[in-house]
Amino acid sequence: MTRREVAFLVPEGIDDPARVSGGNVYDRRVRDGLVACGWAVSTVEVTDAAGASRVLRGQPLGSAVLVDGLVALGAPDEIAAASTRLRIIVLAHMVAGSFPDATARTMSAERQMLDAAGHVIVTSRWTAAELARRGLAGPARVSVAAPGVELPNAGDDxxxxxxxxxxxxxxxxxxxxxxxxxxxxxxxxxxxxxxxxxxxxxxxxxxxxxxxxxxxxxxxxxxxxxxxxxxxxxxxxxxxxxxxxxxxxxxxxxxxxxxxxxxxxxxxxxxxxxxxxxxxxxxxxxxxxxxxxxxxxxxxxxxxxxxxxxxxxxxxxxxxxxxxxxSRLSTWADTVTAVAAVLEAP
Structure with a gap:
């Protein structure tokens, strides 16, 4: 696998119109943007920890794998095991422990999968700061790739x-x-x-x-x-x-x-x-x-x-x-550029 090839583990149904969410939209934009930039993206919808384990075991030694945070949160043991042979990059849309109903089990799984990640991509500066504040991931392992905006067409003023x-x-x-x-x-x-x-x-x-x-x-x-x-x-x-x-x-x-x-x-x-x-x-x-x-x-x-x-x-x-x-908004191309920079890093 070359540096311009990546496996992307995402939740089930990211292309399902009935399951539109911010995370799904973001994942689709990143996937499609990387492909448009010449990347070979193998997108795999994962439904459970066993599925995550099968995909991770099938990746070549030393390759980079991009994992949606929801997938990683549901398979912390599998992420930790894979991190010994793969470069795991977690795309964290949120800080699970910041939700009022977060359980001790959820917070433990979040810490385990973030500890195992070689790098963490987050969607805002706040998320990066919150991960650091909670001792989950320091600045050296975190990059921000904020969601972009698709501006209306020129004909739509x-x-x-x-x-x-x-x-x-x-x-x-x-x-x-x-x-x-x-x-x-x-x-x-x-x-x-x-x-x-x-x-x-x-x-x-x-x-x-x-x-x-x-x-x-x-x-x-x-x-x-x-x-x-x-x-x-x-x-x-x-x-x-x-x-x-x-x-x-x-x-x-x-x-x-x-x-x-x-x-x-x-x-x-x-x-x-x-x-x-x-x-x-x-x-x-x-x-x-x-x-x-x-x-x-x-x-x-x-x-x-x-x-x-x-x-x-x-x-x-x-x-x-x-x-x-x-006029000062970032675009989805900016988001993809930030993600690609992490994937291409040594």
Whole structure:
């Protein structure tokens, strides 16, 4: 195996439209970007530790293997065993131990697989700092490859569209992400219930499959808003882009977030953001065009949304900042370049 060949172990279903997630999108972009740059990428969907072991045992001695963090987390013993004969590079989309419901077993598996990795690629500076703070991986073994943004086509003048949004459109709110406790859609519904006199409509985009019980609770909660909250399910490609074009504001009420790919996509559409100041989100919105609120605080989120809905001057400022930030965004080509640099390192 040459340096421009790599095996990529990913979770099952990364190309399944019904399983759209930030991690799957990132993995697909890296895979396809490496191929476009001339790499031979052998992508293997792994469902369990035994499957990971079979793939790893089949790799040539000394070769580099890129492993999605979810796969590695489910097979820490296998990753550790393979690290004696392979160069294991873990692509860590998140810090598993930072989730409130993380178990001792999960945290032990995370430490074991990160200890075994020759190098770790993370998606944000926050993640790198958090790994160092927890003693999981020091700076010498960690590289950041932040998610990129696919800017709309030249014929789709998103900036002009934002300029045309009138005050009647300000209440078109969008929240994108798997319907899950860590994404905080319940907090958003709580915040919206505190704005009975404001004009707004909110679309929740994301899969309801991984956290069915929580998603059912959110769906029931949405019913009390008499159609003002819509669960659109999983959207991708042109359908998702249409939602970004239609909405005036992205709301990201996450309880934990490594980088915030939906936020980056919104910024590609020159869309202002109201988000929780948690994890990697502050870095993602560092260019302006956003209002940050304390995490897990529906009252503060409601206040921020009320400010957006009631203050035309604030809306104009945030739109101007978001439009300016759009020109400074990294692309997926930048992401692939960062990943390739780690793969090519000795």
């Amino acid at each position: 998103t900036s002009a569209r934002r300029d045309e949004l009138c005050d009647d459109d300000a209440g078109e709110l969008l929240c994108v992400g798997v319907i899950a406790p860590h994404k905080g859609q319940d907090l958003l519904l709580d915040a919206l219930s505190r704005l009975p006199d404001r004009q707004w409509r909110c679309t929740l985009v994301g899969s309801t499959r991984p956290f069915r019980g929580f998603a059912d609770t959110v769906a029931r909660g949405a019913q009390r808003f008499d159609g003002r909250v819509r669960l659109a399910g999983t959207l991708d490609g042109s359908e998702l882009a249409a939602q970004y074009r239609r909405a005036a504001l992205l709301v990201a009420p996450s309880r934990i977030e490594s980088s915030g790919m939906a936020i980056a996509e919104a910024r590609g559409h020159a869309m202002p953001v109201v988000a929780a100041a948690v994890g990697g989100i502050p870095d993602t919105v560092a260019g302006g065009g956003a209002v940050l609120v304390p995490p897990d605080d529906p009252a503060a989120l409601a206040d921020a949304l009320d400010g957006w809905l009631s203050d035309p001057a604030l809306r104009r400022r945030l739109r101007t900042e978001a439009r300016a930030a759009r």
